[in-house]
Amino acid sequence: QSALTQPRSVSGSPGQSVTISCTGTSGDVGGYNYVSWYQQHPDKAPKLMIYDVSKRPSGVPDRFSGSKSGNTASLTISGLQAEDEADYYCCSYAGSYTYVFGTGTKVTVL
């Protein structure tokens, strides 16, 4: 199972929007509406930000949104804030009770 492909880094100024892509195959991202996104600050455990492609857990700001088209999922952060600077990982169900993570994207707030 190969890791899902994400850009290594994206950046934006405070208040701007950034979008992170997550490309897989028909066997994972394209085959199931079970893409989740995780935020990870340095030396911290990951935190769930989006699940089931576009749903937000309680407590996650609504400036975080998710979508999917074909084999590519996306996470958009609108109104970028300093505390959003972190690494972000997508994760997809890949069938047979298995999962695959993305390669990770570092978001920098300029």
Next chain:
Amino acid sequence: QVQLVQSGAEVKKPGASVKVSCKASGYTFTSYGISWVRQAPGQGLEWVGWISAYNGNTNFAQKFQGRVTMTTDTSTGTAYMELMSLRSDDTAVYYCARLATPYYYYMDVWGKGTTVTVPS
């Protein structure tokens, strides 16, 4: 509150085994499963496998099959991951996370991680 508390850091020799624990609290342990995810230094997240606390069924990423076992102790609400035949590239932080396939397909609660070091 719902939390997962992991065991402390380990240093192991190449070829040895390591067993990491993850104690759950604040929810009904057998209603969910536990997923294990690792992160090598400076690298991304890698899914290792999953165990159902309900029936003990397991599923592993292909690269770990034959080298990892996962178990649970429902009397204490604790999950265990044992990785065998350790190599230097197994050096990583190992996280446990709550997961409940096929009811839901995301990891919503995470432990703080256990550092496993295998010197080369």
